[in-house]
Amino acid sequence: MRAVAVGQAELKLFWRNRTALFNSFLGPLLVVPVLISVDAGGVPLVIGLMGFVLAMAVYYNLVTTFVARREELVLKRLRVGELTDPEILVGAALPSVVVALGQMVLFALIVGVVTGVAVPARPWFLVLGVAGGVVVFTLLAAVSSVFTRTVEMAQVTALPVLMACLLGSGMIIPLSDLPEDVASVLRLLPLTPVLELLRAGWDGGPVLRPLIVLAVWIFLGTYAVRRWFRWDPRR
Amino acid sequence: MTVIEVRGLTRRYSGGFEAVRGVSFDVERGEMFALLGTNGAGKTSTVEVVEGLSRPAAGTVSVLGHDPFRERSAVRPRVGVMLQEGGFPPDLTVTEATKMWAGTLTSPRPVDEALSLVDLTHRASVRVKQLSGGERRRLDLALALLGRPEVLFLDEPTTGLDPESRRNTWELIRSLLREGVTVLLTTHYLEEAQTLADRLAIMHRGRIVAQGTVSEVVDAYPSRISFVPPAGVALPVVASEDGDGRMTVRTNNLQETLHELLAWAHANSVELSGLDARSASLEEAFLAIAEEAA
Numbered sequence: 001m002r003a004v005a006v007g008q009a010e011l012k013l014f015w016r017n018r019t020a021l022f023n024s025f026l027g028p029l030l031v032v033p034v035l036i037s038v039d040a041g042g043v044p045l046v047i048g049l050m051g052f053v054l055a056m057a058v059y060y061n062l063v064t065t066f067v068a069r070r071e072e073l074v075l076k077r078l079r080v081g082e083l084t085d086p087e088i089l090v091g092a093a094l095p096s097v098v099v100a101l102g103q104m105v106l107f108a109l110i111v112g113v114v115t116g117v118a119v120p121a122r123p124w125f126l127v128l129g130v131a132g133g134v135v136v137f138t139l140l141a142a143v144s145s146v147f148t149r150t151v152e153m154a155q156v157t158a159l160p161v162l163m164a165c166l167l168g169s170g171m172i173i174p175l176s177d178l179p180e181d182v183a184s185v186l187r188l189l190p191l192t193p194v195l196e197l198l199r200a201g202w203d204g205g206p207v208l209r210p211l212i213v214l215a216v217w218i219f220l221g222t223y224a225v226r227r228w229f230r231w232d233p234r235r
Numbered sequence: 236m237t238v239i240e241v242r243g244l245t246r247r248y249s250g251g252f253e254a255v256r257g258v259s260f261d262v263e264r265g266e267m268f269a270l271l272g273t274n275g276a277g278k279t280s281t282v283e284v285v286e287g288l289s290r291p292a293a294g295t296v297s298v299l300g301h302d303p304f305r306e307r308s309a310v311r312p313r314v315g316v317m318l319q320e321g322g323f324p325p326d327l328t329v330t331e332a333t334k335m336w337a338g339t340l341t342s343p344r345p346v347d348e349a350l351s352l353v354d355l356t357h358r359a360s361v362r363v364k365q366l367s368g369g370e371r372r373r374l375d376l377a378l379a380l381l382g383r384p385e386v387l388f389l390d391e392p393t394t395g396l397d398p399e400s401r402r403n404t405w406e407l408i409r410s411l412l413r414e415g416v417t418v419l420l421t422t423h424y425l426e427e428a429q430t431l432a433d434r435l436a437i438m439h440r441g442r443i444v445a446q447g448t449v450s451e452v453v454d455a456y457p458s459r460i461s462f463v464p465p466a467g468v469a470l471p472v473v474a475s476e477d478g479d480g481r482m483t484v485r486t487n488n489l490q491e492t493l494h495e496l497l498a499w500a501h502a503n504s505v506e507l508s509g510l511d512a513r514s515a516s517l518e519e520a521f522l523a524i525a526e527e528a529a
Contacts, residue, residue, distance in 0.1 A: 005338020009327060016326045073322025080286055080316035082382070083339050084308070 002083055006091025007098075010065070014095045020064070024057040024099055028107065034172070042115045047198045048171045049107040051191055054133045055165050057100040062093055062141030063154045071150065076232040089225070093138045104130060120201040129197030132214040136190050139221025146228050165191035190217045236264045238386055238417040239285060243294035246280050254280035256441040257294065262434075267408070267418040269428040271517075272438035273525055278421040279319050279390055281438070285419065286316050286388050298386060312341045315384030317375050319391050319421075325364035329355055329374060332363055333381065340382040349377040352407060354400070368395035376404065386417045393427060405431060425517045435517075437524050444524050449517060456515040456523055458489035460496060462507035471499040481509070489514060 014020055028049055035048045069075050069092055078088045111117065120126050140161055148157040166172070169191040175183040186192055193210030200207045239262035246255040255277045262268040270278045284291050287303030287310060296302065301309045323332045330346060337343035350356050353373040358366065366374065372395055379387060389408070393401045408431060412418060422428055428435050429449055436446040445452050461483040464470060472492060474482040486492035493512050500507050 002339045005335050008338070009324065009331060009335035012331060013324050013326050069322075069324070072324060073318075073320055074324055076288075077318060077321035077323070077378075078339070079288060080311075080318060080321070081336065081339050082308075082311045082341060 001087075003087040003091035003094065006078065006083070006088065007094030010092055011095035011098075014099070020061050020096075023061055024096075024103070027056045028052050028103065042111075042117050043199070043202045044174075045115065046108050046111045046117060047195055047202075049111065050104045050130070050133075050198060051169060051171050051195050052166070053100050053103050053107070054137050054191065054194065055162055057103060058096055058134055059137040059141050059144075059161060059165075060154070060158050061096045062138055063144045063148060063158045064151050065092055065096065066142055066145035067148045067154055068151050070145065070230060071233050073232065079231050085229075089138070089142060089229075093141075097134050097138065100134070101130070118202070121204070122201050124201075125197050125207055126201030128211070129194045129201065132197070132211075132218065133191070133194035136194070136214060136217045136221060139218065139225055140190060142225045142229055143221060146230055149234065161190075164189055168192070169195055171195065188213055190214075193217075237261050238264050238266075238299060239268070239419060240297040241281075241285060241294070242296075244281060244284060244291050244296060245293040246277075246284055246289070247292040253292075254441055255284070255291075258436075258438070258441075258443050259294075260436055260443065260446065262417055262419055264417050265412060265415045266433045267412055267420060267431050269420045269422060269432035269435040270438060271422065271425065271428055271435055271521060274423075275440075276438040277441040278438055280441075282388055282390055282419065282421055286314075287311070312382065313384060314386040314388065315379035315382055316388045317379040317390060317392055319394075321375055321378075323363040323371070323374065326362060328360050328362055329366070330359045332374065333377060336378045336381055342383060343381050344383055346381075349381045352380060353377045354403060369397055369400055372396055373400065373404070376407075380411075384416065386419070387411065389418060389420045389422075391422055392420070393422070393424065401427075425521055429517045437521060439525060444527075445520070453515045453517055453520050456520045457485040457487050458492075458512070458514045459519070460484040460486065460489070460493055460510075460512045462510040464507055465505060468503075468505055470496075472496055 031049070031052050035045050075088065079085070083091070144157055144161065148154050168186045169189050170186070175186055175192070178186070187209070193213040196205060196210040197207060199205050241261070242259050244255055244258045245253065247253050258277070258281055260268065270281060272278050283289055285296050285298065285303060287298070287307050290304045298310050299313055303310045327335070329350065333346045333349060337346055347356065350359055353376050355370065355373055355377060358370060363371070363374070372392065376392060379389070393404050396404060405427070408418065420428070420432065432449065434446070434448050435452065436443045437452065438444070445455070461477070461481055463480050464482060466480070470482065472484050472495065474484045477483055484492060484496070489512060499505070
């Protein structure tokens with residue numbers, strides 16, 4: 001696959017980028033105390049960490065990657081080559097996604113062993129949730145990059161999605177503790193269905209609604225990227 | 236065989252500005268066609284549509300028999316593009332950037348070969364951000380050549396190059412033309428077009444205002460003879476004064492007019508100091524066209 005050539009170059013750049021390394025590797029460790037302080041242990045802790053990895057290592061890192069490559073005119077160059085548009089985006093996203101998947105497995109194993117979490121009863125929902133989450137947050141990162149002029153600006157432009165997902169998706173405050181009206185709105189956030197599917201993998205719970213919400217987000221994200229993604233800097 | 240065919244090409248930007256207004260030209264196999272023009276004339280806007288980066292607002296473009304925008308996958312493996320401004324991730328080395336590009340191509344040259352074509356072998360392990368502007372330009376050219384293209388788009392390929400690298404680049408382009416590669420060039424450097432191009436077009440405000448071989452374009456403009464005659468002498472030819480007493484004669488028959496002038500000067504023992512006679516050059520044609528069209 002030709003996109004791998006771009007992915008390999010991106011991986012080299014990732015290792016050479018301290019900010020991206022910090023966000024990916026140290027960031028998740030910083031939320032562990034937060035999650036433990038709200039009594040998340042065992043399965044909720046694993047799920048919370050996986051959600052955090054999706055938000056930071058996939059979404060936030062990719063907003064900065066897409067913006068950096070656009071402003072460096074790398075995307076413009078790639079577009080005069082043989083790669084198709086989706087291949088370019090997949091190639092640029094590859095290392096962040098691979099690192100994020102590695103982290104999720106690692107956290108699940110560590111927390112799982114330390115706190116004695118059972119092996120997921122329905123692992124395929126776990127796989128669906130993780131795969132859907134990666135796709136949704138890659139698409140959202142591409143959409144956010146449209147509103148982001150510089151890499152530094154990503155700290156601001158990524159905030160709405162990050163805050164909404166990290167605070168409103170039941171990671172820190174379980175949706176069941178909230179009024180039903182509020183909870184039903186928060187279930188429509190892009191991270192909520194992912195976490196619900198992960199939960200379904202371990203503890204059971206609804207799967208149809210989260211799958212539909214996730215599919216709608218993927219559809220909307222794909223449409224928005226095709227329509228609005230910017231391949232070269234604004235002049 | 237016509238490799239590039241552009242008919243009535245118009246390009247409009249989202250603000251409504253028409254950068255290109257009904258441009259038409261053909262480029263034959265193995266030929267170099269140059270697009271010249273002042274800044275903002277619409278050269279890059281034209282080339283970007285021919286490269287398939289965007290869709291024309293009106294008109295048609297065909298490259299190797301295909302629409303470069305809609306049939307991108309049929310065209311791209313056979314063309315090489317050097318953008319006016321293309322980027323590399325600054326933290327990759329020259330070799331890494333070239334390898335990445337090679338990995339996206341159907342049948343790339345070896346990386347070492349591409350770098351040696353543009354004399355960058357000695358900079359192979361240097362990070363892109365440490366390259367000079369001219370070296371970056373040459374890396375750009377190396378990537379454009381990496382896929383052994385049949386058609387090459389060069390948008391100001393020698394901007395920022397020192398004179399020696401510019402000569403080397405010209406030599407490289409000439410050898411590609413000899414191998415049958417078709418080249419569409421845009422440049423500010425008229426000398427570059429005059430030396431390399433088989434045919435050219437001069438653009439002004441989105442339109443082509445002159446088109447043909449170098450001599451066809453240049454021959455439409457008069458040759459010039461200039462000199463400083465002694466004060467108060469009546470000249471045998473029509474001349475205009477440039478200031479400082481220097482007179483300029485414009486003529487379509489340089490040899491005849493010059494002969495007439497020199498015979499007169501000899502017979503009357505008139506000294507024409509600072510005598511300078513020259514055929515029209517592309518530069519003169521270009522300046523005259525830009526002035527006329529303004």
